[in-house]
Amino acid sequence: MTILPLAVGAEPQAAPTEAEIKQWIEQLDSDKFLVRENATQKLTEAQANAIPILSDSIQSGSLEKAFRCIHVLRNFAVGEDIEMEKEAMAKLALIAATENDRVATYAEDVLKRIAPIKQEQAIRILSGLGVRFSSYNSTQSGFQTKILSGPGITIDASYEGTVDDLYYLRHLQFIEDVQVCNDNVTAAWFAQIAKMPNVRLMTIKDGPVNVAMLRELEPLLPKLAALRLYHINVDGAIAPLMAKLENASHVEFYGLPLTEADQRRIRQVLPPLPDEDLKFRRGGFLGVSGSSLGNTGSCYIENVHQESGAYKGGLKAGDVVIETVGTRVESFQHLIDLLKDKKVGDAIDLTIMRGGRTMKLNVVLGKWPLRPEYGP
DSSP: OOOOOOOTTOOOOOOOOHHHHHHHHHHTTOSOHHHHHHHHHHHHHHGGGGHHHHHHHTTSSOHHHHHHHHHHHHHHHTSSOHHHHHHHHHHHHHHHTSSOHHHHHHHHHHHHHHHHHHHHHHHHHHHHTTOEEEOOEEEEETTEEEEEEOSEEEESTTOOOOTTGGGGGGGOTTOOEEEEOOTTOOHHHHHHHTTOSSOOEEEEESSSOOHHHHGGGTTTGGGOSEEEEESOOOOGGGHHHHTTOTTOSEEEEESOOOOHHHHHHHHHHSOOOOGGGEEEEOSOBOOEEEEEETTTTEEEEEEEOTTSHHHHTTOOTTOEEEEETTEEOOSHHHHHHHHTTOOTTOEEEEEEEETTEEEEEEEEOBOOOOOSSSOO
């Protein structure tokens, strides 16, 4: 509905009284079409004042009256006012759940028909506030395609809206992947995300996130196929919540302060998962991949991530790591084990062999970066 601006010098219209609203509702039963139309228009203009009275009046009177009441609620539900939409949508859902078959069926049909309108509105509003939308990303293997991510949204530092604006998330029927990386995140954000209907992939990275906040996601957890938690302040107290991941096939805990005992406790409550699908990375991110060199057991660096501390510290592919933290490195896995308790920001010394020369490097560990795909 378009509301025209008031003319210069015009007085704003007073809100209609309850008696006026009830009178207009009674006119919805009139045998005169123009009276019914005028009453419908007046009720639409009454806006929020009319919502509870409309809802209460639906079960009394003719089907014409009930359907027109629902039509007015529908107009409120597709407007731009969040509070009016919330109330109107809640009333329509209640009507759709009643035992009055024809009225309930009509309300349910209205909800289905306005869903695409609300979804388009939600995309427009949320993208305008800085929520980023992404599409499918899949891999093909033989005759099977395994969807590793998408369609998704990312709520990061670009988001300029409030927690109330996140109400529109529930209208994004097509979204499967939600990634949150924002220093302003609150429990109320997660409560809004938990109302999204079809999310199956979830990533939470950085921000003041704790176990109490994550409990707001409990309604969503049984639907998740994958969950990734990166660099948030949660410990073993998260285990009971992880027990809700009954359908998860991939879970990652990177940069979390989880002890070995915490990890065992979490493993016990999760579905049985192979190591490649249940990953614990307690320490900071060095940023290399490697292997053991021949029969010598040496630690050979095969690749260095270009945005990592290792790259910035001068480590290169082809280097052999000989020593770190005062201990001789016997294999690539040994290097990982030696650094697993080192935190983000810790500086470590590496003694390496490059081209027959021994060199010393100083590397600062960073945060584990998110891979673009879920899964191994």
